[in-house]
Amino acid sequence: MEFHMNNTSWNESCNSTNNSCKTPQAFQCFQGSEGFILYVFTWIIICVGLPLILLAIYSLCSMVRKDHSAPVYVINLLISDTIQFLCMIGWVAEKNCNSIFLYIYHYGLFSGVGFMVCISLERYLVVAWPLWYRFRRTIKTSVVVCVLVWILPLVVIILAQIAAHVVPTIVAIYLLLPLPLFIFFLGGTLKALSGSISVSSDEKRRIVAVFIVVLLIYILLFLPRIMWLLSGEDKTSSRSILVSNILRQLSPLADLILYIFMRKGAADKILASLCCCRMQLQESPDEQHE
16 A cells, blocks of 8 residues: 555556556656646756755754754754655656655655644743743753654554555544644734733744744645545545645745744844835825825
């Protein structure tokens, strides 16, 4: 049983005995016209995202060398994104339908989801429980959490192989569980910030922006995949499967947007420009009345 749940965009016409693609209209392991679209999009995502991910990792390493506090969960999130990019390279480079890339890709994807939850939880604790978090936060705790986040997807994949008939349900539940957590963290943070006078306005905007970006990433990129898994293969068109796969592969690029908003200087410039644009839009109707 293939872990990608008989995805029609690739591997569906591969021979189960020798793992070779049978159709002559194959672009490596991507089959047919829709497979060609996914093949092109995969190359674009690799060429754009992989250099940016490596640049972001280098930037974080520079911060650590300058004795800044290391954003442990962000570093692990970028590592999981790198794993996904390497698997995409395997898909577009290999002529044989090697399913090992699918297993490793989903492992990186599920790990990235876990670290997005960790980032949101950390931001929530910093705002809602600052004193408790300041004294409870240790390197040992961060390492233990990271190890658990890396182990949990492996457990999910093993369970998916043992209970092959309920793979879509297992994966859908795993991907759906973080959504209410993101909403809870966002609500709790907004409530804490509304009564906080020690946090500056710029810092409040940056914290809220990070939560909104995380929530938008999950709703736009992961929710279609969850809906496809729960609806069943027979009830889903090949076009919707194609869109679901493209959105899923965009998640590492979306994590780069999250990384930008978490950087203080870059986030301030973006938020300041957005606020200026909003003020200009609000002033223009008043000028017309005058």
